[in-house]
Amino acid sequence: NNGSKSNPSLCADILGDWREEIVARTRDGRELRIFTTTIPTEHRFYTLMHDPIYRLSVAWQNVAYNQPTQPGFYFGEGMATPPRSSVIRP
Secondary structure: OOHHHOOOOEEEOOOOOOOOEEEEEOOOOOOEEEEOOOOOOOOOOOOHHHOHHHHHHHHHHOOOOOOOOOOOOOOOOOOOOOOOOOOOOO
């Protein structure tokens, strides 16, 4: 958490189902807690962390003004299939 602002430590798609999670520390700073949704979804996308622009956005947006992350493609109602990711894992 960011001092007196009390905002989360991180907000990003870290579990890999395209929906973002919130990571926050407890008031005493001894634990990190991850908050996610338990609501099922019919939408299936690869994890947003496979999008290079989103990965960069997670790094820069969560360190200063804590602005929302952004993918490198339109993500919303009526969207086309996202482009194939150039990020690979060995």
